């Protein structure tokens with residue numbers, strides 16, 4: 001990778017190093033893959049991920065999540081420390097990310113959704129992308145029965161989505177304000193409708209939609225989660241560790257307390273059964289402050305974890321709560337943009 005201007009960045013880091021030596025940052029990735037469309041902005045290309053790791057290795061101090069905790073406890077964070085984490089447990093974390101992590105000797109934690117391990121199912125939001133943002137024909141009307149209330153979408157001009165539209169709008173994502181075609185509008189609407197639902201109910205609704213549209217209910221190999229064997233391979237060599245991300249990736253704050261505790265402890269038990277060793281870290285699905293509650297935090301502590309990651313941005317400092325560790329979401333930036341953002345985060 002050639003990084004024009006890296007000398008300037010180096011000087012900037014040196015100049016500010018004294019001010020920010022006792023701060024640390026946790027990065028949040030999802031996938032290392034070339035995938036399009038990517039409406040949730042989950043993918044970082046392998047080329048860009050390699051550039052990120054080169055920046056971390058040259059200008060920062062990459063450490064494992066488990067090393068950050070003792071440092072948090074005794075108030076001695078390593079200088080310029082950066083922790084790499086991945087959420088969800090996609091198989092590309094083994095096949096694309098791990099070789100690069102090894103090349104740059106950067107440790108990482110992968111938070112795995114245990115209910116999907118070894119499954120052919122895609123996450124429901126990936127299914128929505130497959131259903132709505134790939135070329136194809138949908139029924140005239142989509143109906144969803146939610147707790148006795150019928151939700152209905154008349155698709156009219158959204159019935160057909162041809163290859164030209166697919167190519168034209170492959171770069172669309174949910175953070176954009178506009179909906180270039182009715183398909184994107186429908187994606188947004190269904191995403192909001194399905195997000196707060198219980199897993200079983202949502203799974204059935206998504207499967208019904210896939211069947212109604214004549215789309216396979218088993219998922220694409222490119223979008224699957226690690227198998228048990230792959231999870232063992234991922235942790236082989238101890239550079240990458242596995243943490244828990246619940247069983248079903250449901251928004252925990254929508255569940256009764258007992259069901260939250262089950263999602264948390266059953267996921268830990270399943271991952272430990274596969275790996276044969278303790279799983280000590282946890283990440284809240286979706287991870288915003290509204291996606292978990294005080295009861296969730298208590299359940300995580302009681303399940304025997306040592307820390308938990310959220311998904312709101314923030315710097316790790318002396319007062320950081322180890323049960324709600326902030327993380328910065330990383331997007332598909334090139335090395336220069338990544339270095340610039342990282343520099344900003346350390347100053348925040």
Ligand SMILES: [Zn+2]
Nearest residue numbers: 087088285286
């Ligand atoms: Zn997640």
